[in-house]
Amino acid sequence: MAGVLVIEDDDRIRLSMALALEDEGYVVRGAASAEEGLVAQREDPADTVLVDLMLPGIDGFECIRQLRRGDDVPIVVISARDDTHDIVAALEAGADDYLVKPVAVKELSARLRALRRRGRTVQAMSSLVFGGMEILPEAGEVRIDGEPVAVTRTEFRLLCELAEHPGQVLSRQQLLQRVWEYEIGDERLVDVHVGRLRQKIEQDSKQPRYLVTVRGMGYKLQR
Template sequence: MSGVLLIEDDDRIRLSLAMALEDEGYTAHGVATAEEGIAEQRRQPAETVLVDLMLPDMDGFECIRQIRRFDDVPIVVVSAKGDTHDIVAALEAGADDYIVKPVAVKELAARLRALRRRARAVTGPALDVHAFGDLEVLPLAGEVRLHSEPVLVTRTEFQLLCELADHAGQVLSRQQLLERVWGYEIGDERLVDVHVGRLRQKIEDTPGKPQHLVTVRGLGYKLQP
């Protein structure tokens, strides 16, 4: 794998971010369009992808969706668009995190380190299989099954599900999940909410009335044993 891929059409920002990340010990290279970025990720997969939302050939949301069709690589949006709608839309498209420009490189590097630690960690509790009725979570195999059929989830979704499965029946707060899944002592709790919503679309027969991944109002989330 080739480090960090920057999909950013502003030459100045792309080059300065690449240089700054290299100063932090990363290998970074960039492209100016979504099409180039998608093709590059297919050809030579990066460990992490940074995506701007305002690209000349397609918007960043669609770029993320297209990458997600073939790769579960951690994706971080780096954009000047910082309102709640854009942040939630990017996470729903499949991004793992969102940083608003101007970028503090130290903060970005810290988040990338957390993503990489998470990607390399072995999510291996004592059980090979956690069963919740028709839902099965297989941490060691890296699989999720519903009605015995495989469920396609991103790396972040999988690790969130494993964390909840490890503590079946226990309520985990959003802050606990941010710390354990994203590695952030301080972070935006919307990351948790949106990823829970995405998981429900995949593991619940009726996402609007979840039977597996439930909300405990005012406290957090749990997987029903």
């Protein structure tokens, strides 16, 4: 069974979320602070981590950054804060998804299932070369000029989806459907993850060589 770590300081919300997810078949652990959650994840890693932003002590943004260091565990923010700045900041810190409270358990469970599928091996295809960038789908690796680049599961799936269609423009909605498996979703998820990928694979993220924006249409990966 998949394990979920819920980092939430409100005891009532944390307990109700844990009970609901356990009914969906998950093994759930709770943490009342970022500090407690970071220790729990380090000592006994969960398959997915849910993080609230408004935490005592270390806040949710820093918690995400620390979780993300050397770990590609899927991270979902669940917060009452729905401001665009907060959503983008959380995604840029390293979160894979963002849900605004109150969250329907069925929707959360569907998102968690999609995240788990996203972490599986990308369909078999040979290595793909784009100039100095090499993508190794079966190994789950990206190399720039022969050097490995650390990317998250979601970033890797996004890169592979674009690499499967070299030179073809894919819209944000198409990428949401193919990478996140969301029929309807927030297109900011795509934009922020593209930005994070560019910081890792491009020599100059503001003038990308590989991952190009086609204004009004979407993104493409070019050789």
